[in-house]
Amino acid sequence: MVYESIIEATEEFDAKYCVGVGGHGSVYKAQLRTGETVAVNKFKEAVEVEIASQKAFEREIHTLIRARHRNIIKLYGFCSSSRHSFLVYEFLELxxxxxxxxxxxxxxxxxxxxxxxxxxxxxxxxxxxxxxxxxxxxxxxxxxxxxxxxxxxxxxxxxxxxxxxxxxxxxxxxxxxxxxxxxxxxxxxxxxxxxxxxxxxxxxxxxxxxxxxxxxxxxxxxxxxxxxxxxxxxxxxxxxxxxxxxxxxxxxxxxxxxxxxxxxxxxxxxxxxxxxxxxxxxxxxxxxxxxxxxxxxxxxxxxxxxxxxxxxxx
Structure with a gap:
């Protein structure tokens, strides 16, 4: 349900919701049906970067599951499907x-x-x-x-x-x-x-x-x-x-x-x-x-x- 809500909130990751670009993907702002706003880091899917992106995706999950601190970004969850791989974080306003x-x-x-x-x-x-x-x-x-x-x-x-x-x-x-x-x-x-x-x-x-x-x-x-x-x-x-x-x-x-x-x-x-x-x-x-x-x-x-x-x- 959250997956579908994110797809809906970003209109299938339309560029107008993009708030940043990183080495392994792009970050989107998504307002869920609950009214909560989250940041979604969608990883690249091109064949030539797939392996590197997958490693970065897994490394970030494993690290943030272990690291919990008020000055470290909060990871809410992640999704890996045949269509998309993305991480869901707290959205920071500034x-x-x-x-x-x-x-x-x-x-x-x-x-x-x-x-x-x-x-x-x-x-x-x-x-x-x-x-x-x-x-x-x-x-x-x-x-x-x-x-x-x-x-x-x-x-x-x-x-x-x-x-x-x-x-x-x-x-x-x-x-x-x-x-x-x-x-x-x-x-x-x-x-x-x-x-x-x-x-x-x-x-x-x-x-x-x-x-x-x-x-x-x-x-x-x-x-x-x-x-x-x-x-x-x-x-x-x-x-x-x-x-x-x-x-x-x-x-x-x-x-x-x-x-x-x-x-x-x-x-x-x-x-x-x-x-x-x-x-x-x-x-x-x-x-x-x-x-x-x-x-x-x-x-x-x-x-x-x-x-x-x-x-x-x-």
């Missing part, structure tokens, strides 16, 4: 974090308090996946497009089609997965999946939330600075004031100190060496403590002063 950051409509209301709350929510979800699920779950494709937002600006990690369960005593080597610009650098020469890969992606997401855009140039500057002893490196030119999103008022007081600490945490997560990155459990504990950094009278600080290599030598 769409993806990427949509919010790229749009001008809501950006002025996406203030520092809401942004810090989004970062905390994602940290809690990843800490749960890495440290409270047994065996641990690695997302492998954390990015702003895979973080969905409800009307309270609460973050929900989604799209587990490439997630990897780290089973003990088995190989955790796998094919490449992830979104360009968010993938940990070690995956360029090794295909071994570890939790620290998610930690790096989380660092990118933090900076994207704080800057209002993907931090590609800043990450490149930090990487070149780490490999250079010169004080004239490009990273030394970056200041907190220029890095923060200019579309909303500059933070002050305790909020500025907390934003600066979050940036410091992001830079630690982006360490080129996985062993120098904190675990997500450490990150969530630090964030929960509402730590802040004292900023001088100028209200600014160089980002290189926030870089603390070897802070978490685990």
């Amino acid at each position: 769409g993806s974090l990427k949509d919010i950051l790229n749009g001008e409509e809501r950006i002025t209301t996406f203030d520092w308090k809401k942004r810090l709350n989004v970062i905390k929510g994602v940290a809690y979800a990843l800490s749960y996946m890495h440290h409270e699920c047994s065996p641990p779950i690695v997302h492998r494709d954390l990015s702003s497009k895979n973080i969905l937002m409800d009307e309270e600006y609460e973050a929900h990690v989604s799209d587990f089609g490439t997630a990897k369960v780290l089973r003990p005593y088995s190989s955790n080597w796998t094919s490449f997965a992830g979104t360009f610009g968010y993938v940990a650098p070690e995956l360029a020469y090794t295909m071994e999946v570890k939790e620290k890969c998610d930690v790096y992606s989380f660092g990118v997401v933090i900076l994207e939330v704080i800057m209002g855009r993907h931090p590609g140039n800043l990450i490149s500057s930090l990487a070149s600075s780490a490999s250079s002893s010169s004080s004239n490196s490009t990273a030394s030119c970056w200041h907190l004031k220029q890095a923060l999103d200019q579309r909303i008022p500059y933070p002050h007081g305790d909020t500025l100190g907390e934003v600066a600490f979050i940036v410091k945490m992001a830079l630690t997560c982006l360490s080129a060496k996985p062993e120098h990155r904190p675990s997500m459990q450490q990150v969530s504990q630090e964030i929960s403590a509402h730590r802040s950094i004292v900023i001088g009278a100028s209200g600014d600080i160089k980002l290189e002063e926030l870089v603390d290599p070897g802070c978490f030598p685990y």
